Amino acid sequence: MRRDSIAQLRKIARLxxxxxxxxxxxxxxRNNRVILWNHGAKKLFGFRPEEVIxxxxxxxxxxxxxxxxxxxxxxxxxxxxxxxxxxxIATRDGKRLTVYISASRLRESGRILGHLxxxxxxxxxxxxxxxCLTFPDDLERIVKKRTDExxxxxxxxxxxxxxxxxxxxxxxxxxxINQPLGGISLITQGLLRALHKGKLTNAMxxxxxxAITAQIDRINKIITHLRTxxxxxxxxxxxxxxxxxxxxxxxxxxxQLKNHNIKLxxxxxxxxxxxxxxxxxxxxxxxxxxxxxxxxxxxxEKRVRHLLATRHPPQWAVNWEKKLFIRTYRxxxxxxxxxxxxxxxIPEEIRDKIFExxxxxKEVNKGTGLGLSISYGIIREYGGDISLVTEIDQGSTFFxxxxxxEA
Numbered sequence: 001m002r003r004d005s006i007a008q009l010r011k012i013a014r015l016x017x018x019x020x021x022x023x024x025x026x027x028x029x030r031n032n033r034v035i036l037w038n039h040g041a042k043k044l045f046g047f048r049p050e051e052v053i054x055x056x057x058x059x060x061x062x063x064x065x066x067x068x069x070x071x072x073x074x075x076x077x078x079x080x081x082x083x084x085x086x087x088x089i090a091t092r093d094g095k096r097l098t099v100y101i102s103a104s105r106l107r108e109s110g111r112i113l114g115h116l117x118x119x120x121x122x123x124x125x126x127x128x129x130x131x132c133l134t135f136p137d138d139l140e141r142i143v144k145k146r147t148d149e150x151x152x153x154x155x156x157x158x159x160x161x162x163x164x165x166x167x168x169x170x171x172x173x174x175x176x177i178n179q180p181l182g183g184i185s186l187i188t189q190g191l192l193r194a195l196h197k198g199k200l201t202n203a204m205x206x207x208x209x210x211a212i213t214a215q216i217d218r219i220n221k222i223i224t225h226l227r228t229x230x231x232x233x234x235x236x237x238x239x240x241x242x243x244x245x246x247x248x249x250x251x252x253x254x255x256q257l258k259n260h261n262i263k264l265x266x267x268x269x270x271x272x273x274x275x276x277x278x279x280x281x282x283x284x285x286x287x288x289x290x291x292x293x294x295x296x297x298x299x300x301e302k303r304v305r306h307l308l309a310t311r312h313p314p315q316w317a318v319n320w321e322k323k324l325f326i327r328t329y330r331x332x333x334x335x336x337x338x339x340x341x342x343x344x345x346i347p348e349e350i351r352d353k354i355f356e357x358x359x360x361x362k363e364v365n366k367g368t369g370l371g372l373s374i375s376y377g378i379i380r381e382y383g384g385d386i387s388l389v390t391e392i393d394q395g396s397t398f399f400x401x402x403x404x405x406e407a
Contacts, residue, residue: 024119028057030112044099044121046092058089061103061115081105086122098122111355111377180215187211237382239274239405240282242328242337248279249286253294260294262322269329273404277382285378288371289339289398290324296343296396297322303344316393325397334384335404340397346390354388 024044027036034057037049045058052058063080082104088096100120106113187208194200246268257264300320307317325340346354355376379386383403390396 024117026057026059026117026119027114028117029114032057032060032115035114041119044091044097044119045089057115057117059101059103059117059119061105061117063103081107089119111373111380180219183215184212187215236278237276238279240277240279241272241274242282242335242402243268243270243272245279245282245286246326246328246337249283249290252287253290257290257294257324260298260322262294262297262324264324264326266326267328268326272328272330272335273406275335275382275384275402276405277402281378285375285400286337286339288375289400292371293324293339293341293343293396297324297341300342300344300393330404331401333404334401337400337402338397339400340395342395345392345394346388346396347392351388351390355386 024041025038026041028034034052037052063083084102086100089099100122102118104116191208304317304320307313323342327338329336355372376386385401387399
């Protein structure tokens with residue numbers, strides 16, 4: 001987990017103010033490694049923070065029924081996002097203490113971010129009485145509040161990533177607008193020359209004005225779409241045709257891909273069903289995928305140039321070209337968007353990390369590590385999934401699967 005994500009989790013723990021001052025508060029990452037160990041935890045377990053930070057937490061997240069010991073008369077509910085129970089723990093000096101654990105899962109864009117444990121020593125009868133009713137209710141209220149705060153922060157992160165993407169697209173979008181402006185300029189110059197030579201007819205004027213109107217409509221479409229995409233609005237699910245989303249994205253990146261000498265191979269199934277999604281966020285997912293593909297091919301281009309400079313370059317390098325593949329098709333009850341590139345592929349040792357928040361292989365200041373994580377979270381919210389097929393020096397293909405809406 002990246003440093004920014006760990007700092008975010010630590011901030012969450014500091015916000016838990018309503019827990020009794022003697023409570024042990026423990027925060028772990030998604031792999032149950034300790035990232036925060038407060039004074040109460042030190043006092044209860046006997047371990048100093050520096051002895052446990054980064055190590056496996058002595059408590060596992062095992063949801064059970066209220067006031068039950070883990071595994072006692074009830075199977076764990078692995079999907080539960082919170083639970084409370086009485087159990088026993090072992091301290092540093094080997095003592096067994098009866099404790100009351102209140103635990104919660106912390107999520108980000110639908111993915112598990114970590115776990116929060118609040119542990120009370122039940123040795124004191126007064127503490128037991130206090131915990132009978134009030135503390136579980138207080139903790140539930142606190143967790144709900146922090147969950148709402150996480151959702152709001154998640155929306156802010158998505159918006160920030162969206163604006164960062166627009167910033168990267170700025171040059172390409174400017175070129176998309178300059179093209180029709182250049183066309184208007186040429187048409188206007190032609191009309192002026194015809195007027196000065198006395199050759200301007202009503203038919204010619206009408207034809208050229210219609211051409212100017214078409215170019216203005218094109219500019220308006222780009223600007224309107226740009227403003228809609230950049231605006232922060234509440235998520236609204238509706239029927240979306242993915243082919244239209246794909247083509248709308250190329251209003252932003254079409255020229256930029258040409259500037260990077262990337263060839264396009266687009267094959268869209270015109271008979272696709274609609275999907276239930278937010279068109280704005282779906283376009284953000286597609287932009288993230290396409291810009292990642294662009295960057296991967298730019299990096300592979302450097303490698304290919306180096307290989308071509310050798311005496312006996314491999315045949316694949318001789319035949320290599322930058323190409324982006326976009327396919328849409330129906331697969332059983334799903335609509336699939338496949339986005340492939342001819343980049344260098346993704347090494348096996350990092351394939352299981354690419355959807356983690358803040359994970360990036362790009363240079364400093366060239367990537368936030370949020371694009372794929374946000375994309376995965378968005379698609380999962382729509383009941384879909386993202387999978388990957390990749391091969392070193394052959395490229396990668398991401399498959400976005402969304403539930404099809406039946407007619």
